[in-house]
Amino acid sequence: MSRIAILYCKRIQDHSCIACAKCYKGIAERDGEFAQHDEIGLVAMTDCGDCPGLVFPRVKLLNEITSNLDRPIETLHFGTCVKLAMETAECPIDFDDIKATLESKFGINVVLGTRSY
Ligand code: SF4
Ligand code: SF4
Numbered sequence: 001m002s003r004i005a006i007l008y009c010k011r012i013q014d015h016s017c018i019a020c021a022k023c024y025k026g027i028a029e030r031d032g033e034f035a036q037h038d039e040i041g042l043v044a045m046t047d048c049g050d051c052p053g054l055v056f057p058r059v060k061l062l063n064e065i066t067s068n069l070d071r072p073i074e075t076l077h078f079g080t081c082v083k084l085a086m087e088t089a090e091c092p093i094d095f096d097d098i099k100a101t102l103e104s105k106f107g108i109n110v111v112l113g114t115r116s117y
Pocket of ligand 1: 013024079
């Protein structure tokens with residue numbers, strides 16, 4: 001089972017996807033970027049840390065908490081909401097840069113996107 005966590009866009013969550021119901025469905029159906037996992041254990045969902053891009057301290061805390069609970073994250077998905085924010089709303093996150101930093105610092109796999117619809 002893959003232990004995953006999801007980061008959602010703080011500005012979009014509960015506006016375009018109420019209660020993250022779309023990603024819960026995506027997990028259940030292994031849709032979109034969830035298809036890369038055979039079985040999914042959702043460990044945590046939280047926001048990106050808000051603009052202008054406070055992802056690193058957010059993931060540092062998330063990693064500490066989940067490790068302390070003996071449920072360390074293997075893969076961190078940036079939600080499709082974050083991907084859309086990057087493409088259409090001038091989100092300041094540089095995904096390639098933060099992916100390299102998070103993977104090297106925390107030993108996790110970082111993926112852009114979740115559900116496909
Ligand atoms: S894309 Fe997924 S993580 Fe982002 S707000 Fe929608 S349901 Fe939540
Ligand atoms: S636009 Fe980007 S940095 Fe701002 S809240 Fe959304 S995902 Fe986070």
